Amino acid sequence: MKAGIEAGEVSNASRNRVSRGVSVVDFILRIVACLGTLGSAIAMGTSRQTLPFSxxxxxxxxxxxxxxxxxxFVIANSVVCGYLALSLPLSIFHIIKSAAKNSRIILLIFDTVMMALLTAAASAASGIVNLAHNGNSITNWFAVCQQFNNFCQRISGSLIGSFVGVVVFMVLIIIASVAISRR
Amino acid sequence: MKAGIEAGEVSNASRNRVSRGVSVVDFILRIVACLGTLGSAIAMGTSRQTLPFSxxxxxxxxxxxxxxxxxxFVIANSVVCGYLALSLPLSIFHIIKSAAKNSRIILLIFDTVMMALLTAAASAASGIVNLAHNGNSITNWFAVCQQFNNFCQRISGSLIGSFVGVVVFMVLIIIASVAISRR
Structure with a gap:
């Protein structure tokens, strides 16, 4: 490993520049995903509607x-957002020291786990939101969105940030594996 | 890249043996996940129950x-199972030629996409199966499992193979990134 880092440090400048560019993209994507999941958690967590009759x-x-x-969905988005915020210092470290390898692998492992968590939360919530919109005639589940219209629009919108996060995680894993292979 | 392969080929024998071991584990895990997702798709696809009154x-x-x-859920499991079966020849190629790097990255990219697909299908189906079991009193969605008991047990069981597949994909991505970093 030590030898690997040293070999990386003496490698040519253009390779280092590309690695630094990849690390900067990684950093920006993490901020985007963090904001997306934070927005999703807040939009879902604060949505409520009380009908004017009782x-x-x-x-x-x-x-x-x-x-x-x-x-x-709210818990998973909060956890993923917290993780992304905590991973930012490591991402900055990769911009400064673009030859780092082991820390990239650790980050990739956690990214994989968090991607699974976020995908599970986003798709399970989508299934329920779809059911709330359309209902299901065979199982006699009614489309509750006919009453709770504002609530449904809010929770549908809150899914977007979460799916943006899933796509960002996929890109993060792919560019991390490419960056690791270039060392 | 050519230079990388050659450097890999002249690297010491113990490193190659570990890489080959990792490739064999990769191959076995792919078969496990393929059988798991195939079982899930078949168990879900063939489950039906007709009540004795009408x-x-x-x-x-x-x-x-x-x-x-x-x-x-059925479609996603079938797609993932087909992908895993098609990826087996490449996995065998990695056992024979453990220095390969680009093909590992390509496989890792597809693994990431397929993991997202399988996680989405499994968790969305789990959300619906949970609803079928427990219902939801606030939205007036009834627990249909009280009538369709056998059907519900069958679809609950069919989720297992799918979640095994998700865990296998996480392990596959992690060992692939470690294998890439050793080149």
């Missing part, structure tokens, strides 16, 4: 906590 | 096609 015992109110899948 | 117009019958998310 019975004696029930107020008709929609909240993300009503559906466990949406709760998971 | 009205004049409706026969009560549950089928995976009734829910779009479960259809997506």
């Amino acid at each position: 019975t004696r015992f029930i107020r008709f109110r929609a909240l993300y906590k009503d559906l466990p899948t949406l709760t998971f | 009205t004049r117009f409706i026969r009560f019958r549950a089928l995976y096609k009734d829910l779009p998310t479960l259809t997506f």
Whole structure:
């Protein structure tokens, strides 16, 4: 490993410049994904709608906590956003020291795990949101969006940031593997 | 790249032996994941239950096609299984020629995409299966598993192979990045 780093340090300048460029792209993508997942978590977490009528015992109110899948979505997006924020210093380290290899592998492993978490949360939430919009006649699940229109629009929009995060993670893994192979 | 392959070919024998061991593990894991996703697709695709009573117009019958998310699950598992079967020759090539680097990167890129697809399908289906089991009192979605008991047990079981596939893909990506870094 030591020999590998030294060999990297004495390699030609153009290769180092490309590696630095890749690291800068990595840094920018992490910020984009962090903002996307943060936006998703906030948009989903703060969406609520109370219908203007009620019975004696029930107020008709929609909240993300009503559906466990949406709760998971908020938690997973918060976790991924926190991870991305914590990974930024390591990303800066890669810009400064573009010959680093082991730290890139560690980051790639965590990226893979976080990508799985975020994909799971985003797609499970999409399945539920689709059900809320369209319902399902065979299982008698009604389209609750007919009542909770604003709530549904809000939670549909909040999926976007999360899927942006998934795509960014895929790009991050691919450019990290290319950067590792160039060492 | 040519120089890289040659440098790999002249590297010491112990490193090559480890690389070959990693390639064999890669090959075995691909077979495991292929069988897991194939089993999931078949178990979900063949599950059906018809209740022993009917009205004049409706026969009560549950089928995976009734829910779009479960259809997506079957298609995604079939696609991933096909991809894994097609990737086996390349995996054998890596066992024979353990110094290959570019083909490993290509495989890693496709693995990342397929992992995202499989994770999305598995988690979206899990969300729907959970809803079928427990229902949701606030949105008035009933637990259809109370009627379609056998159907629900079958589709719950079919998720296992898919999640095994997700874990295998995570391991595949990690060992591929380690193998690339050793070149």
